[in-house]
Amino acid sequence: MERCFSFTKGLAFVSLLAIPTAAKSQESVELTAGADIVSSYIWRGQDLGNAAFQPTVGIGYKGLSLSAWGSYGLVDSNDTKEFDLTLSYSADAFSAGITDYFCIASGAAYSSLDYFQYEAHKTAHVFEAFVGYDFKVASLTWYTNFAGADGLNKSGKRAYSSYVEAKVPFTVNDVEADIAVGAVPFATDFYADANGFAVTNITLTARKKIEITPSFSLPLFVALTANPSASKCYLTAGLTF
Numbered sequence: 001m002e003r004c005f006s007f008t009k010g011l012a013f014v015s016l017l018a019i020p021t022a023a024k025s026q027e028s029v030e031l032t033a034g035a036d037i038v039s040s041y042i043w044r045g046q047d048l049g050n051a052a053f054q055p056t057v058g059i060g061y062k063g064l065s066l067s068a069w070g071s072y073g074l075v076d077s078n079d080t081k082e083f084d085l086t087l088s089y090s091a092d093a094f095s096a097g098i099t100d101y102f103c104i105a106s107g108a109a110y111s112s113l114d115y116f117q118y119e120a121h122k123t124a125h126v127f128e129a130f131v132g133y134d135f136k137v138a139s140l141t142w143y144t145n146f147a148g149a150d151g152l153n154k155s156g157k158r159a160y161s162s163y164v165e166a167k168v169p170f171t172v173n174d175v176e177a178d179i180a181v182g183a184v185p186f187a188t189d190f191y192a193d194a195n196g197f198a199v200t201n202i203t204l205t206a207r208k209k210i211e212i213t214p215s216f217s218l219p220l221f222v223a224l225t226a227n228p229s230a231s232k233c234y235l236t237a238g239l240t241f
Contacts, residue, residue: 032067033057038238041071041080044163044182045201045227046192047234049073049080063090071103080104083115093134095141101126101148123148138168151190159188165201177206184229191229198229 035055041048051074058067067086073079081104088097102115102125117123126148132141144162145151153159165182182201184194191200203225209217219240226233 027062029059029061031057031059035241036238037074037241039236040234041073042223042225042234042236044165044191045203045225045230045232047232050075052080065089088130093136094132095134096131097129099128099130101128118148126150138166140164140166145190151188153187154195159186159190161188161190162186163191163200175206175208177204179204192227194229200227200229202226202228 033056035053037051037053039051041050041052041054049071052071053074054069054071056067056069058065060066065086065088067088069082069084069086071080071082073081083102084099086097086099088095090096104113104124113124115124118125126145128143128145130141130143132139142162142164144160146160151159151161162185163182164185165180167178167180169176169178171177180201180203181199182203183197183199184191185197186194187196188194191198194200203223205221205223207219207221210220211217220237221240222235222237224233224235
């Protein structure tokens with residue numbers, strides 16, 4: 001099952017964040033804003049669409065943060081659209097939170113969906129909880145859908161679809177990089193019809209600032225992603241502002 005809502009394939013869904021990393025608690029209110037432009041939208045080893053603009057805004061105070069993130073296709077006005085809200089808390093190396101995903105697949109009519117429809121079996125929202133820990137040399141995060149348009153297991157019941165990911169950061173010369181390995185532990189059609197334990201994501205990401213002038217540079221990132229479960233491989237690039 002695809003992450004986004006689709007009239008032709010039924011309700012399915014979502015997830016936003018990459019592994020959350022631990023951060024020191026803010027002593028004052030902090031407001032952040034940014035955006036990415038990506039060559040294609042790859043999420044946990046799944047292809048969710050073409051080139052996209054992905055803005056984000058957030059507010060945080062003493063480890064507690066609320067953020068909004070979106071994805072809007074640049075190739076076609078009918079391409080994938082997504083709007084996610086995340087409430088999270090971090091303290092030292094520990095982090096936890098809840099995300100509300102609202103995602104509409106390419107070709108679906110956005111105007112026909114009610115954002116404020118939360119009734120079971122009718123909502124296009126997916127609610128996911130996550131908990132993670134940063135061991136410095138590596139981080140580990142577990143995600144589980146607990147409400148909304150979740151996938152189904154082999155018995156046709158709510159799967160409480162889960163995903164676990166480990167990430168190892170490293171630096172080579174002046175290039176910052178990390179390797180992420182993610183897997184679906186239980187059967188669910190939420191993640192590309194995973195019939196049980198399945199490794200869905202192996203991604204190498206490298207980041208480097210490309211100097212345009214002495215005072216201006218573009219932060220470029222390139223990601224090589226393999227999905228062994230679906231026998232797929234992707235090479236993507238993006239800019240962060």
